[in-house]
Amino acid sequence: MKPKKKILQTTRRISQFIFLFIFLFLFRKTDYTGTDELEYAVNIIFRIDPLVSSAVILAEKTFIYFLLPSIITILLTVVFGRFFCNWICPLGTLLDGSRLFFKASDSHEYKSLKKVKYVLLITILATAVMSVPLVGYFDPFSILVRGMTLSIDPALKTTVSKPFDAIYLNAPEWISNYSEPVYGILRATVLPYRRSITTLGLTSFLILFVIFALEKLQRRFWCRNICPLGAMLAVVSKVSLLRGHSQGACSSCGLCRKICRMGAIDDGNRISPEACTLCMDCAAVCPMGKIRFAFSRPKEVHAPEGISRRAFIGTALTGLLVPTVFSNRAVKHFPNPYLIRPPGSLPEQAFLDRCVRCGECMKVCIGNALHPSFLDSGIEGMFSPKLIPRIGYCEFSCTLCGQVCPTGAIRVLSVEEKKKTVIGKAYFDENRCLPYARSLPCIVCEEHCPTPDKAIKFREIAVINEVGESVIIKQPYVVHELCIGCGICETKCPIPGFSAIRVTSEDESRHQDNVQRVDSDETSGPYS
Amino acid sequence: MRTGFVRFAEIKANMVITNRGATLSRNRLRELIQVNLDNMKGHYMDRREFISKTLKHAAGLAVCTSLGNLGLASSKTPEQPQSILSTATGNNYPSLVSRVLEPLGGIQQFIKQGYKVVIKPNIGWNRSPEMAANTHPLIVAELVKLAIDAGAAKVSVFDRTCNEERQCYHRSGIKPAVEALNLSNVSCDYIDDRKFISVPIPTGKSIQEWDIYKEAVEADCYINVPVAKHHGLTRLSLGLKNIMGILGGNRGRIHHDIGQRLADLHTAFKPSLTIIDATRLLMRNGPQGGSLDDVKVKDTLIASVDIVAADAYATTLFDLMPTDVYATVAAHAAGLGEMNLEKVKIVNA
Numbered sequence: 001m002k003p004k005k006k007i008l009q010t011t012r013r014i015s016q017f018i019f020l021f022i023f024l025f026l027f028r029k030t031d032y033t034g035t036d037e038l039e040y041a042v043n044i045i046f047r048i049d050p051l052v053s054s055a056v057i058l059a060e061k062t063f064i065y066f067l068l069p070s071i072i073t074i075l076l077t078v079v080f081g082r083f084f085c086n087w088i089c090p091l092g093t094l095l096d097g098s099r100l101f102f103k104a105s106d107s108h109e110y111k112s113l114k115k116v117k118y119v120l121l122i123t124i125l126a127t128a129v130m131s132v133p134l135v136g137y138f139d140p141f142s143i144l145v146r147g148m149t150l151s152i153d154p155a156l157k158t159t160v161s162k163p164f165d166a167i168y169l170n171a172p173e174w175i176s177n178y179s180e181p182v183y184g185i186l187r188a189t190v191l192p193y194r195r196s197i198t199t200l201g202l203t204s205f206l207i208l209f210v211i212f213a214l215e216k217l218q219r220r221f222w223c224r225n226i227c228p229l230g231a232m233l234a235v236v237s238k239v240s241l242l243r244g245h246s247q248g249a250c251s252s253c254g255l256c257r258k259i260c261r262m263g264a265i266d267d268g269n270r271i272s273p274e275a276c277t278l279c280m281d282c283a284a285v286c287p288m289g290k291i292r293f294a295f296s297r298p299k300e301v302h303a304p305e306g307i308s309r310r311a312f313i314g315t316a317l318t319g320l321l322v323p324t325v326f327s328n329r330a331v332k333h334f335p336n337p338y339l340i341r342p343p344g345s346l347p348e349q350a351f352l353d354r355c356v357r358c359g360e361c362m363k364v365c366i367g368n369a370l371h372p373s374f375l376d377s378g379i380e381g382m383f384s385p386k387l388i389p390r391i392g393y394c395e396f397s398c399t400l401c402g403q404v405c406p407t408g409a410i411r412v413l414s415v416e417e418k419k420k421t422v423i424g425k426a427y428f429d430e431n432r433c434l435p436y437a438r439s440l441p442c443i444v445c446e447e448h449c450p451t452p453d454k455a456i457k458f459r460e461i462a463v464i465n466e467v468g469e470s471v472i473i474k475q476p477y478v479v480h481e482l483c484i485g486c487g488i489c490e491t492k493c494p495i496p497g498f499s500a501i502r503v504t505s506e507d508e509s510r511h512q513d514n515v516q517r518v519d520s521d522e523t524s525g526p527y528s
Numbered sequence: 529m530r531t532g533f534v535r536f537a538e539i540k541a542n543m544v545i546t547n548r549g550a551t552l553s554r555n556r557l558r559e560l561i562q563v564n565l566d567n568m569k570g571h572y573m574d575r576r577e578f579i580s581k582t583l584k585h586a587a588g589l590a591v592c593t594s595l596g597n598l599g600l601a602s603s604k605t606p607e608q609p610q611s612i613l614s615t616a617t618g619n620n621y622p623s624l625v626s627r628v629l630e631p632l633g634g635i636q637q638f639i640k641q642g643y644k645v646v647i648k649p650n651i652g653w654n655r656s657p658e659m660a661a662n663t664h665p666l667i668v669a670e671l672v673k674l675a676i677d678a679g680a681a682k683v684s685v686f687d688r689t690c691n692e693e694r695q696c697y698h699r700s701g702i703k704p705a706v707e708a709l710n711l712s713n714v715s716c717d718y719i720d721d722r723k724f725i726s727v728p729i730p731t732g733k734s735i736q737e738w739d740i741y742k743e744a745v746e747a748d749c750y751i752n753v754p755v756a757k758h759h760g761l762t763r764l765s766l767g768l769k770n771i772m773g774i775l776g777g778n779r780g781r782i783h784h785d786i787g788q789r790l791a792d793l794h795t796a797f798k799p800s801l802t803i804i805d806a807t808r809l810l811m812r813n814g815p816q817g818g819s820l821d822d823v824k825v826k827d828t829l830i831a832s833v834d835i836v837a838a839d840a841y842a843t844t845l846f847d848l849m850p851t852d853v854y855a856t857v858a859a860h861a862a863g864l865g866e867m868n869l870e871k872v873k874i875v876n877a
Binding site: 032034035165168169193366367395396397398434440441442443444446447448450451452453458474488492493494 | 654690691692694695698703704722759760761778780781783784785786813815816818819822
């Protein structure tokens with residue numbers, strides 16, 4: 001009887017390993033590979049995530065077909081209970097794996113904290129209805145993918161590259177003849193292609209770090225007490241079919257209670273369906289083989305987990321009402337003009353509603369142009385992507401960010417559509433631009449401007465230069481109608497500090513009300 | 529139209545700006561060119577010679593200071609023979625390559641057994657071949673094949689791109705074309721930021737030092753394969769301009785005095801051979817174009833050891849005079865080659 005149960009535990013471990021591997025593989029594959037279309041990306045994991053789906057659908061109040069796979073997760077949970085957390089979830093696997101490096105606490109304290117996850121779940125869903133999207137801050141995959149994109153992956157690249165670079169640059173050639181091929185293999189397999197520049201990397205890392213550090217308080221502290229996806233699956237598990245049974249009299253050794261990573265077993269050896277993640281440890285460890293899992297309900301049931309009706313209504317109402325305070329903030333009515341969204345982004349509110357802050361667009365952005373915003377669009381917009389053209393620009397023929405966006409916050413564009421999508425407009429700072437400010441020739445912006453009919457053109461003008469001579473200089477200007485705001489001019493502008501040409505979100509395609517009216521045919525000008 | 533261009537060239541010569549930001553009058557410029565030409569006498573070397581001498585001196589002194597000066601001070605004056613320029617026309621691009629090289633003695637004139645060869649096309653832009661922003665992949669692939677057949681030990685194809693390098697390498701068709709040859713010892717790798725070395729430009733008037741890609745500097749044979757196209761500042765982007773793709777650092781700074789700086793760079797780094805891809809000319813909206821309306825199919829290749837002659841000849845395909853491109857004028861003034869096409873032996877292969 002005993003070996004059979006060990007098999008279940010081993011199977012679970014293999015499953016965890018396989019799904020973690022798939023996750024890491026997809027994460028690495030979320031990059032340009034020589035074709036315009038990505039074969040696959042890590043966005044799949046968000047599409048099987050019912051928390052993301054429900055929050056996004058509640059916020060948008062429309063059905064989004066590509067979030068359909070999350071129903072499968074719900075159905076499987078109805079059958080198998082909260083197995084997802086311990087058989088599939090890569091964050092759960094990593095938390096378990098972290099025990100190899102530091103010892104987690106075996107404590108089963110903090111039982112009252114279990115409610116926190118339900119409060120979070122209700123808050124997230126209620127505020128989503130009111131278009132204050134919070135799901136991205138608490139969804140485990142958002143935290144994980146974002147943390148990996150913004151901190152772990154760049155750190156990995158730097159850490160591995162540094163020694164190889166040092167060897168290459170300083171050591172005798174015969175040594176680098178050995179080290180370089182090794183480095184080449186690493187670059188082709190585990191390392192990201194590029195050493196990305198990131199913003200909010202430390203913040204994203206700290207969030208991940210705290211989740212791992214909480215293991216010191218209690219095993220799977222995050223999963224037990226905070227994870228709102230876990231809460232959602234726990235709610236479904238109340239009616240799940242596969243249940244843990246502790247049958248008959250046992251020696252009450254308490255081993256199962258002690259090793260349970262979720263604290264799901266009470267003093268009477270009853271197993272909570274909401275907390276149990278079907279890791280099968282208890283079945284494997286029970287010296288008398290008294291624990292089994294079956295498609296039936298045990299006679300004695302564990303006290304239900306959850307919050308009171310009063311707390312539920314209170315939380316839901318708070319979630320619905322608090323956002324009304326948010327709506328009069330200036331940031332919503334006078335958006336930061338330097339907040340440039342990726343091409344294909346939905347209008348701002350719909351964009352924020354859908355964006356789950358996973359950072360995949362930033363991961364895949366071939367120009368290293370997309371970065372998490374901080375408070376540019378309010379506190380609920382944190383980690384949503386924005387283009388920082390001084391760091392990187394939007395590649396003219398690239399449509400990758402739309403392809404990886406799991407929720408359609410960034411639409412999938414064809415290359416031809418992309419080339420016509422306006423994300424902003426460039427303007428010159430004539431106080432800094434060399435041909436204007438210093439009468440020096442420079443055409444770097446014009447040279448790089450990608451539109452076939454260049455949006456940056458010249459006027460040849462005779463000016464008196466800094467040493468008093470009359471010279472003819474080509475002074476660049478932006479042809480407003482042609483500019484798509486890709487930002488390559490700002491990236492490539494050779495002067496240090498602020499670029500002499502900058503991009504604002506003015507006239508972006510997604511916002512009809514953000515259009516400059518000077519050349520409009522409509523009679524309703526600013527003074528009419 | 530013509531007079532307009534001439535006037536412009538004169539104005540350009542009137543307003544040369546030195547690296548210190550001062551502007552030079554025409555007479556002062558003439559003086560400087562003369563002084564520079566005098567200084568240059570006896571300093572002609574090809575790149576291999578330059579490198580080997582530089583290295584010898586460096587080894588002798590075991591100190592890396594003032595490498596360039598020492599290397600240059602000891603060279604001899606070879607006679608400057610008449611430049612030969614070869615052109616070939618036809619729509620079978622691969623066959624054009626060997627045809628255009630015949631009058632110059634064929635590829636084996638440049639590549640000997642065991643050579644490390646660099647083929648430097650223009651892969652600067654995220655554009656497909658027909659847009660004429662990059663060198664045609666068929667020409668690059670054919671050159672790689674010829675180089676291997678001639679006994680090259682290693683052939684590297686690279687360019688420091690302006691757009692994202694992976695998209696440039698793929699959309700230009702160059703990386704797929706080179707990899708389709710499936711030859712060992714051939715690489716079409718992205719630029720590795722660690723591999724730039726500082727190269728002194730002792731005779732540079734506008735710049736005295738710049739980082740250049742190590743593989744290019746160390747190559748036994750460096751074949752410069754630009755595409756002929758329009759450019760907003762230099763008017764045309766040809767052989768001399770193609771050196772931008774092996775430069776490190778902030779290349780934007782080159783643009784402040786671009787014609788002179790391109791010439792300066794070539795006093796320290798000379799391609800063994802320049803083959804200008806004029807199979808398609810980008811007539812407007814260069815250097816990256818993006819519309820077929822701006823492309824003129826010319827089905828021509830131009831080859832010469834003399835980069836200035838090659839550029840001068842290519843300029844005429846755009847109905848411009850060699851003097852219209854200041855880089856050519858500056859390079860000629862620096863003694864890098866012949867821009868007067870009457871003095872060049874032009875062979876139609």
